[in-house]
Amino acid sequence: MGLGQIGRHLYHLVLENDDIEIAAVADIGKPEILHYLLKSDALDGLRCELRDNYLINEKFRTRMLQIARPGDVPWDVLGVDCVIDATGRYRRREYLEAHLRTGARRVILASLPAEPIDRVVIPGINEGSAVSEDRLISAGSATTNALALLLQTLDKALGVDCASMTTVHAYSSDQSLQDYAHEDFRRSRSAAQNIIPNSNESARWVERILPKFSGKLSGYALNVPVQRGSLLDLNCVMRDAGVTVKRVNEAIRAAASDHPMLIGVTDDPIVSSDVIGCRQSLLFDSRATLKAGKRIVKVLAWYESLGHACRVLDVVRHYSRLDGVGG
Structure with a gap:
């Protein structure tokens, strides 16, 4: 239906x-x-x-x-x-x-x-x-699939204590191209002209799917003026201070090798339109992995509606x- x-x-x-x-x-x-x-x-x-x-x-x-x-x-x-x-x-x-x-x-x-x-x-x-x-x-949802897979992969391989996510998400059919009256003030603004902060249910549901992260995961969305192609920005507090960018990327590559229909990895400098037609749940962006301080790791993964x-x-x-x- x-x-x-x-x-x-x-x-x-x-x-x-x-x-x-x-x-x-x-x-x-x-x-x-x-x-x-x-x-x-x-x-x-x-x-x-x-x-x-x-x-x-x-x-x-x-x-x-x-x-x-x-x-x-x-x-x-x-x-x-x-x-x-x-x-x-x-x-x-x-x-x-x-x-x-x-x-x-x-x-x-x-x-x-x-x-x-x-x-x-x-x-x-x-x-x-x-x-x-x-x-x-x-x-x-597309975001839930990408978030759950990426978080579980990092946790199993390296250990994650808690995390927060932002999805930079293509606009959806329930948004308007022009400003209009809406009960949510931010969602009343034009989808074609604005980056719109928005609530997102994915983190709450992933907490249920992966109970060990109950109370340890949060997130929201930024709806942006693109038709297709979204980006998951995941920030993790790792269990081990010795985790490196190299080890993070290797862990995702190993998971992609085990589950090629679900997880992809790209080393190319891609942008959102490049992932249109991607059938995997996520396409990990190896160039974007960062580490801050002793235990904070940031990773990016692309995804789109066809994959969902x-x-x-x-x-x-x-x-x-x-x-x-x-x-």
Whole structure:
């Protein structure tokens, strides 16, 4: 449900393999504009057509429904087993349960939940805790995936006592290009003209996913005027005063070697537009590592929305394997 930026990424990614079919899409937009945006989004062209409210490609047909609320979508009639809620709007348990009441067997939320649900699964961190009985699952957010992986990697290899993070984040669809009235004074300002300090839920959720950091992790966001490509700035108080920049970079390289689909490393002097199309959860910037004093280390890692869409599908496939479906 929801064919915004993440939803469109998911559609393109599903077309690359044969293990998943998208039976239906529900969105507040008209099918014609959604089809137009899908085709505009494709980097190498998208061969699909809209016919009688079906989006048709060479692999499957997708029913297009202009429906706003979760409980109004007849997933049972549509033959849908797993719903991916990529609206970014319906993050409370009551809304997610509405998908179950209309026939879905499981709901994967493509953002962080507004309250505790069955499980938040971060690939590379805690997918081993997932069980087939889970019904309401979150795949976290792009920032949450990057933060959890980077923090756990540094902690396992070198030991981290506490940390703070800032995400320098591309603007999002709920921001306005012009100043407008908003209950949050800072978010009332133009996304295209300002660096906007903003709250971010990732640190709070990573504390739950990595309980040893409970009360030892904080963070916020700076929304900046770029469309895609974000940067995680993580400052850690290390356990060992002997940690060096070289050892930090070596630890991340080792993790990238073990988990190449999740963690990348670059030695190039890249900028935000260079990470557009990155499918990993994070791309570590080895040139940016700093040490201050005896135990403070700063690291930077790039990430973007396509990488998060890949993680959402990782979670879908993981639960399919738990159910004995797919490889």
